[in-house]
Amino acid sequence: MTDARAVLGHLLGLEEPWAVRGVDLSARIREMVVHVGVEQPRGWFGRARRAPVGHEREMDWRHVNVGDWRVQLKVAVPEGADLSRFGWAGEDELPFTRALTRQIFALFREGVSLEHICKLLNLPLTEVWRYRFALDTGRQGGSGEGEALPATSAAGDSAVPPPEHPVWLALLEGRQEIDVRVLALKLLLGRSRGQFELITDDEVRALKVRELHRYFVRNERALAHELAQLREMA
Structure with missing residues (x-):
């Protein structure tokens, strides 16, 4: 069991003095x-000793799946x-580890819906919504990877600016106004501008830009009036 814990700790990316203290398996629900906790280096007989610590608080985060098994870290x-x-750790107010939030954020950047993310990663909708709400209100940064994934591209003859x-950026910051005839776009633009005012993280701001661009790409035919104004600005 000790060797199995060491292997699992290696897979999780744990570094000394952090180590796996125990594992609870539930085959029925595949979880x-x-x-995880702090351990001292091994003693004379190769046994790990629990580090003498004072007060500990238990944090609970959902981690990246291992195959079709859900992984919960305590x-x-x-x-x-x-x-x-x-x-393998996360933020105090969020339910996911940073490794898992990177996966979720990458899917957001590709335009995957909340419902499909939940199905792909076997996550509760309420928890993914909590993370999305933290992004939209500026309480949470992006993936931390620095570089964005390739943006959604329009066709070569598209009227949608890249x-x-x-x-x-001018539209989202409110520095540029256009006459909007499509109600759905008017609602999206108003909501996105409100969120943009709260967001300071560059990756999350880039995500909002990408989402607005993606909306125009997907609805290009219905947005001829609005796109004509964008072409004049470009």
Whole structure:
């Protein structure tokens, strides 16, 4: 069991003094609950010793799936410990580890809906919605990877300006106005502008630009009036 814990710790990316303390498996629902905490280096007889710590608080995060098994991490965090650089840990107010949020954020950038993300990653809709709400209200940054994935591209003869065109940023920041005749776009633009005011993270702002661009690409025929104005600005 000790060797199995060491292998699992390696797969999770744990570094000393962090180690797997125990694993609870539920084959019926295909879920493993992994208990992580601080351990001291091994003693004379090769046995890991529990580090003498003071107060610990248990943090609970959903992690990246292993095959078709769900992985839940329960981390005993000593007072004053810094977990900010670990992919197997998450933010206090969010239900996912950073490794899992990177997966979810990448799917958002590709335009995958909340419902499909939940099906792909076997996640509860309420928890994915919590993460999305944190992004939209500026409470959570992006994936932390720095580079964005390739944006949705329009056809070569499309009237939609490319996603890197400054007109999209101008629309979202309210520096540029257009006459909008399509109610759905009017609602989307109003909501996105309100969110954009709260968002400071560059990756999340790029996500909002991409979503607006993607809407125009998917509804190009219905947005001829609005696109004519964008072409004049370009």
